[in-house]
Amino acid sequence: MHVLIIGGTGNISRAIVQVLLRDGHKVTIYNRGQRVDGQPSDVEVLLGDRRDRAAFEALLQTRSFDVAIDMIAFTADDAASTLRAVPNVGQLIQTSTVMTYGPPFTALYQGTDAPLNGRHDGGYGAGKVAADELLLGQSASGVPVTIVKPSFTFGPGHPLFRQVDWSMRWLDRLQKGKPIIEAAEGLNYFQFLPSADAAEAYVALCGLSAAHGKVVHVVNPHATTWHEWHGIAAQVLGVPLETVSVPWDVLVAADAKRYSALTTCLGHNQVFSADSLLALVPDWQPRVPLLQAVTETIEWLQRHNQIEDCESDPLEDRIIAAMRQIKATFA
Numbered sequence: 001m002h003v004l005i006i007g008g009t010g011n012i013s014r015a016i017v018q019v020l021l022r023d024g025h026k027v028t029i030y031n032r033g034q035r036v037d038g039q040p041s042d043v044e045v046l047l048g049d050r051r052d053r054a055a056f057e058a059l060l061q062t063r064s065f066d067v068a069i070d071m072i073a074f075t076a077d078d079a080a081s082t083l084r085a086v087p088n089v090g091q092l093i094q095t096s097t098v099m100t101y102g103p104p105f106t107a108l109y110q111g112t113d114a115p116l117n118g119r120h121d122g123g124y125g126a127g128k129v130a131a132d133e134l135l136l137g138q139s140a141s142g143v144p145v146t147i148v149k150p151s152f153t154f155g156p157g158h159p160l161f162r163q164v165d166w167s168m169r170w171l172d173r174l175q176k177g178k179p180i181i182e183a184a185e186g187l188n189y190f191q192f193l194p195s196a197d198a199a200e201a202y203v204a205l206c207g208l209s210a211a212h213g214k215v216v217h218v219v220n221p222h223a224t225t226w227h228e229w230h231g232i233a234a235q236v237l238g239v240p241l242e243t244v245s246v247p248w249d250v251l252v253a254a255d256a257k258r259y260s261a262l263t264t265c266l267g268h269n270q271v272f273s274a275d276s277l278l279a280l281v282p283d284w285q286p287r288v289p290l291l292q293a294v295t296e297t298i299e300w301l302q303r304h305n306q307i308e309d310c311e312s313d314p315l316e317d318r319i320i321a322a323m324r325q326i327k328a329t330f331a
């Protein structure tokens with residue numbers, strides 16, 4: 001097959017390229033050429049910015065592909081532009097997200113028929129819902145579409161998030177033997193998926209006619225708490241994990257912007273059924289141990305100086321000191 005990836009050099013898509021090449025497919029990628037890691041030489045690279053819609057569409061309209069994988073359509077307008085760019089493609093795989101389901105997320109291990117509560121957030125989830133709906137409408141009459149909804153997917157080249165905010169400083173705190181904050185003991189569940197495993201699922205869906213018109217969860221069937229996740233990172237760094245539990249609302253009171261990640265995404269249980277994928281690709285399962293994938297990701301972050309110095313951020317120390325003071329008061 002000749003597969004186009006709109007993207008191709010990021011977290012998930014770089015891994016997809018590797019699996020496609022391993023399996024003998026021809027690969028073309030379209031991106032701005034801004035990523036630091038080089039490309040395999042046997043990939044065709046088309047450079048451009050998809051936000052320049054006219055140039056993006058004109059360039060791809062001159063080409064023909066068996067499958068197009070769109071990694072970076074975030075709105076209905078993006079999705080419509082992709083359809084104009086590849087009107088005759090044999091299958092379009094749109095990368096959506098489990099954030100289409102919330103917050104609020106209504107139950108654990110729900111399937112693709114879960115309520116699309118993410119449509120109300122006005123941002124990321126809502127944009128993806130609108131893109132998916134436009135494409136699924138198209139799938140019935142024109143281009144065959146498969147909607148992929150990954151859970152939290154990570155690997156070399158991607159930040160290693162923690163439970164309470166989007167910063168990488170927590171890894172420096174661990175390295176320096178400092179405690180880290182967890183909200184409500186870090187006990188909410190996520191499905192952490194190595195990008196190499198996500199890539200195997202994407203490639204298995206390429207050219208699969210049974211996947212046309214389907215929504216497919218590409219999620220780790222095994223859910224992990226954030227506390228366990230923080231523990232894996234500590235293990236990789238060779239340090240003990242020391243945590244201090246802080247109520248969610250205290251964190252938001254301390255810095256509403258920074259800890260908004262809890263309310264908008266990270267503080268919720270996000271656990272979805274993998275049945276939609278296993279029905280199409282029964283032998284798929286995550287094969288990369290989380291410990292290995294976290295090791296590779298931290299090594300990449302260290303190599304590229306992506307872990308900020310925690311000393312530049314006194315707030316976490318202040319919150320921890322205040323929590324300890326409260327506990328000491330009532331001890």
Ligand SMILES: NC(=O)c1ccc[n+]([C@@H]2O[C@H](COP(=O)([O-])OP(=O)(O)OC[C@H]3O[C@@H](n4cnc5c(N)ncnc54)[C@H](OP(=O)(O)O)[C@@H]3O)[C@@H](O)[C@H]2O)c1
Nearest residue numbers: 007008009010011012013031032033034049050071152153
């Ligand atoms: N990672 C997760 O946990 C997760 C979970 C659910 C869903 N998703 C979805 O997965 C997709 C992203 O996956 P990813 O983070 O692994 O990234 P990716 O697709 O692997 O990387 C982004 C790619 O798009 C290119 N790109 C970015 N902006 C561009 C533009 N304006 N024009 C052309 N190319 C552009 C980047 O290269 P240049 O910067 O060089 O252009 C890069 O190749 C998103 O749709 C996201 O919603 C991710």
